[in-house]
Amino acid sequence: xxxxxxxxxxxxxxxxxxxxxxxxxxxxxxxxxxxxxxxxxxxxxxxxxxxxxxxxxxxxxxxxxxxxxxxxxxxxxxxxxxxxxxxxxxxxxxxxxxxxxxxxxxxxxxxxxxxxxxxxxxxxxxxxxxxxxxxxxxxxxxxxxxxxxxxxxxxxxxxxxxxxxxxxxxxxxxxxxxxxxxxxxxxxxxxxxxxxxxxxxxxxxxxxxxxxxxxxxxxxxxxxxxxxxxxxxxxxxxxxxxxxxxxxxxxxxxxxxxxxxxxxxxxxxxxxxxxxxxxxxxxxxxxxxxxxxxxxxxxxxxxxxxxxxxxxxxxxxxxxxxxxxxxxxxxxxxxxxxx
Amino acid sequence: xxxxxxxxxxxxxxxxxxxxxxxxxxxxxxxxxxxxxxxxxxxxxxxxxxxxxxxxxxxxxxxxxxxxxxxxxxxxxxxxxxxxxxxxxxxxxxxxxxxxxxxxxxxxxxxxxxxxxxxxxxxxxxxxxxxxxxxxxxxxxxxxxxxxxxxxxxxxxxxxxxxxxxxxxxxxxxxxxxxxxxxxxxxxxxxxxxxxxxxxxxxxxxxxxxxxxxxxxxxxxxxxxxxxxxxxxxxxxxxxxxxxxxxxxxxxxxxxxxxxxxxxxxxxxxxxxxxxxxxxxxxxxxxxxxxxxxxxxxxxxxxxxxxxxxxxxxxxxxxxxxxxxxxxxxxxxxxxxxx
Numbered sequence: 209x210x211x212x213x214x215x216x217x218x219x220x221x222x223x224x225x226x227x228x229x230x231x232x233x234x235x236x237x238x239x240x241x242x243x244x245x246x247x248x249x250x251x252x253x254x255x256x257x258x259x260x261x262x263x264x265x266x267x268x269x270x271x272x273x274x275x276x277x278x279x280x281x282x283x284x285x286x287x288x289x290x291x292x293x294x295x296x297x298x299x300x301x302x303x304x305x306x307x308x309x310x311x312x313x314x315x316x317x318x319x320x321x322x323x324x325x326x327x328x329x330x331x332x333x334x335x336x337x338x339x340x341x342x343x344x345x346x347x348x349x350x351x352x353x354x355x356x357x358x359x360x361x362x363x364x365x366x367x368x369x370x371x372x373x374x375x376x377x378x379x380x381x382x383x384x385x386x387x388x389x390x391x392x393x394x395x396x397x398x399x400x401x402x403x404x405x406x407x408x409x410x411x412x413x414x415x416x417x418x419x420x421x422x423x424x425x426x427x428x429x430x431x432x433x434x435x436x437x438x439x440x441x442x443x444x445x446x447x448x449x450x451x452x453x454x455x456x457x458x459x460x461x462x463x464x465x466x467x468x469x470x471x472x473x474x475x476x477x478x479x480x481x482x483x484x485x486x487x488x489x490x491x492x493x494x495x496x497x498x499x500x501x502x503x504x505x506x507x508x509x510x511x512x513x514x515x516x517x518x519x520x521x522x523x524x525x526x527x528x529x530x531x532x533x534x535x536x537x538x539x540x541x542x543x544x545x546x547x
Numbered sequence: 548x549x550x551x552x553x554x555x556x557x558x559x560x561x562x563x564x565x566x567x568x569x570x571x572x573x574x575x576x577x578x579x580x581x582x583x584x585x586x587x588x589x590x591x592x593x594x595x596x597x598x599x600x601x602x603x604x605x606x607x608x609x610x611x612x613x614x615x616x617x618x619x620x621x622x623x624x625x626x627x628x629x630x631x632x633x634x635x636x637x638x639x640x641x642x643x644x645x646x647x648x649x650x651x652x653x654x655x656x657x658x659x660x661x662x663x664x665x666x667x668x669x670x671x672x673x674x675x676x677x678x679x680x681x682x683x684x685x686x687x688x689x690x691x692x693x694x695x696x697x698x699x700x701x702x703x704x705x706x707x708x709x710x711x712x713x714x715x716x717x718x719x720x721x722x723x724x725x726x727x728x729x730x731x732x733x734x735x736x737x738x739x740x741x742x743x744x745x746x747x748x749x750x751x752x753x754x755x756x757x758x759x760x761x762x763x764x765x766x767x768x769x770x771x772x773x774x775x776x777x778x779x780x781x782x783x784x785x786x787x788x789x790x791x792x793x794x795x796x797x798x799x800x801x802x803x804x805x806x807x808x809x810x811x812x813x814x815x816x817x818x819x820x821x822x823x824x825x826x827x828x829x830x831x832x833x834x835x836x837x838x839x840x841x842x843x844x845x846x847x848x849x850x851x852x853x854x855x856x857x858x859x860x861x862x863x864x865x866x867x868x869x870x871x872x873x874x875x876x877x878x879x880x881x882x883x884x885x886x
Contacts (some may be wrong), residue, residue: 276618277652282641291831295634302621303655306771311674312653313616316642335650337616439835463835489747492630496778498800 218428227255232421233467241309242522261343265524270474278305278517279311279336283343293506297364300510302382308518310337328357338517343367344376346410354437362517364509366530368410373527375520377512381488382418384502384535385458388486389422391537392456396486401431401454403445403464415460415488435464442467443474446485450475456484462494462501469499482541488539503536566594580648581861584840597871616652617644617856618666618675622682629756632845633681636703639849640679647857649676663689664815667696677856683715685749690715703848705869707749714868716851720827721757721842723874724797725738727762727825728828730793730876736823740770742784742803754799754827759799766772774803781806784812785824789814797822801840809840821880829877842875 214363224231225521229248236244243253295541302312313336317323322339330336337360341350344365351374354361363376376392385402392400402419416432418431421428431454435441446468459465465487472483487494490503511530519526553580553678575593583591619640622633641651652675656662662680669675675700680689683704690713693700702715708834724741727733731739742757744751755771770793774780785796785807798804804826811822826833829842851870858865 271706283640284638291631291634297657298620298653299623302653306655314637314651314653316638316645437831483711493778 212387215439223255223259225253225534228253240522242518260453275329275335276282276295276310277336277401278310279315279330279339280312280515281315281317281327281342289401292493293489293504296506297342297510300507301513302535304507304510304514309512310356310514310518312340324353324357327354327359327361329361331357336451337521338362340364340513342515344406351411360517360520362513362520364513365411366532375394375516377509377516377525377531377533379504379509379535380532381504382421383503384488384504384537385415385418385460386422387418387537388458388500388502389419389534391539392458392484393422393426394454394486394547397456398426399430399454399459399499400426400428401430401433401446401452401455403447403449403457403459404432404434405460406434406436412460419458423439428454435478437463437464439460439467443471447475457486459485459487460488462489462491462499462545465499465501466493495540498540500537500539503531503538507534508533550791556759562594562598564593564829565598566590573801579861583855584853593693606732613676613860614674615649616675617649618654618669618678619651620654620656620662630857631832632828632843636681636849639846639851640675643846643853647853648856649853651679655837659687660688663666663696663869666693666698666700668699670696676860677701677769678858679703679852683749685747699856699859701859703852704750705871707735712870714855716848716855716870716872718842718843718848718874720754720841720874723827724754724757724799725761726757726874726876727797727841728758728837731797731823731825732761732765734795734823736795737765737767738770738793739765739767739795739797740785740788740791741783742788742796742807744772744799745773745775751799758797762883764823766794767855776800776802778802778806778809782810785810786814789816791795796825798824798826801826801828801838804838804840808836815826825876834879837879838879839876844872844874847872 210236210276220231220234222268224234227234229252233244233248236253237249237256241249266476282298298312305312315323316324317326327336327339331339338360339354339361341361342365344363346368348367351361351363351367363374364378366378367374388398398425402416404416407413412434431449431452433445433449435445442459442464442476445464448456450471457468459468465485468485469483472479472485477543487499487501494501516526516529559570559573563573566573568591570585572583573591576588576595580588582608587654587711614765621637630738637651644651654662654665656665666675667677670855678693680698680700680702680881683702683706685707687706690706692698700714702713703717705715705717706713725740728739739762742756743755746752751773770788770791772784772788774784781798781803788796789810798807804824805822808822812816824838829840833840851872855865855868
């Protein structure tokens with residue numbers, strides 16, 4: 209429906225009369241489908257479709273003050289390996305949002321303060337209804353500032369050090385690296401190293417702590433190397449850890465893990481049917497290379513985030529504003545091109 | 548600015564008076580910044596910022612019938628290697644759109660017809676002003692249907708076989724593989740193979756044709772293998788082409804190229820300082836592995852697409868509705884972790 213009223217068009221009233229429901233019910237199907245019984249909703253939607261009625265986003269926004277858009281910052285591509293997880297997140301976020309009638313509106317900004325400013329402007333201008341943050345870290349000013357500006361916000365990633373604030377979903381990365389480490393222990397390894405990320409990095413420290421719990425009592429504390437992320441760094445780090453007597457490695461990322469695999473191959477270390485290296489994020493490249501990896505439940509995170517923000521937008525209370533989901537260890541045997 | 552008028556707020560008129568320009572000029576700065584001289588624009592923007600005036604998206608949409616959103620379908624992640632190019636495209640598209648006051652609104656749909664339907668609905672409901680398509684192919688119904696529905700549309704990718712229709716930007720992939728092939732010829736290779744994609748695949752055929760032009764007169768037509776995309780397929784295909792006497796390989800993707808590198812290594816073929824394999828897309832993984840690759844000008848494509856659609860939305864004529872940009876051959880020497 210546009211604002212051009214020269215030709216007669218179906219209206220909420222004519223649709224309501226046709227289906228035998230109230231005008232408010234038709235309006236609810238369009239603006240708050242959640243509150244309408246599924247059977248009634250289907251009948252009304254069928255009538256809307258048949259009529260050619262197209263609710264105008266502007267008209268709807270004027271009535272409901274909602275744009276049905278969620279603002280989300282697109283971070284620059286990291287590398288082709290670890291970037292895949294953000295790509296998967298964006299896809300599932302968009303899908304889950306769309307399943308509830310929302311769409312993801314992308315921003316590209318230089319830094320966190322521009323992100324807050326842009327999201328606030330868009331929210332005040334009724335261009336977005338809320339925001340979905342990623343890449344949280346200790347001291348991250350974004351959640352508090354957005355809350356102060358009245359922007360409904362959810363984050364993929366906890367506000368490290370202030371876990372009791374905000375509304376967020378995160379993955380228990382430490383539980384993932386701990387499980388990976390215990391798996392290597394169960395295979396008989398007693399010298400298990402960790403390739404991690406340079407500090408400060410909250411996510412990396414969490415994954416490192418999981419490894420530390422896993423090697424408890426083995427005296428492996430000398431087998432820790434932290435670097436920037438990358439294939440080259442993984443290969444160099446692994447070489448060094450192998451020289452220090454490590455036989456198996458847990459890695460903070462698949463990039464580091466894939467790099468580590470090449471170090472084992474270069475040194476032609478006898479490892480049996482599978483190289484004992486476990487990556488993180490279960491990226492397509494890990495799958496292609498046949499490398500074991502810790503998989504994050506990305507789709508479940510998106511579903512939870514969208515559920516949380518739509519609940520907030522309906523003014524309903526949240527059962528739980530802080531949700532931590534468990535990752536899964538995916539074991540593989542390098543039965544792939546790479547052997 | 549919201550519709551709550553209880554407190555006095557800056558208006559177009561008060562801002563205009565303050566800066567010493569007309570009300571129309573202030574309106575233009577907000578709604579059509581392109582038509583205002585940069586100096587004036589800056590002065591007005593500074594006054595707007597200082598005043599705390601926030602143009603409401605709804606108010607603006609009612610005046611201009613524009614949402615300042617561009618609809619764009621997010622395709623599922625392919626693999627962690629080739630997916631990187633779409634990630635780069637999305638990022639630059641969002642950035643270029645934002646530079647002109649637009650934002651990218653994501654859709655996730657099952658198929659092309661749902662894409663057309665959703666874009667049409669969003670456009671009729673004034674939720675988006677236009678659409679940016681990707682993944683075009685011969686017989687693609689989307690551009691025509693969207694045009695018929697009055698949705699301003701641009702595509703990254705030509706409408707294969709109907710290149711004189713629509714508004715699109717594409718990359719001359721064939722020129723890229725031809726240059727790659729001629730480079731390998733210049734190094735003395737006379738048995739140059741091609742690892743391509745299974746047909747039908749317009750983009751893949753274009754890249755294959757570039758190789759064919761490059762090997763003209765060498766009698767290399769037996770050195771062509773077409774498969775699905777992937778590291779494993781690249782390794783298998785390369786093994787077979789090396790067995791047929793190929794010494795150098797051009798590939799339709801970096802996935803195939805990286806797979807091919809492993810085949811050279813497994814067979815310990817003496818190749819000098821660099822393995823003569825050239826990939827396509829210059830992905831981060833190719834950079835990390837030190838593999839030569841054909842680079843698409845992704846950012847220039849996004850810039851061109853956003854320029855085209857904003858020109859259309861202003862009702863201005865396009866200088867050229869069909870733009871083909873040249874890729875670049877990026878040479879590397881495998882001076883990396885992988886050696």
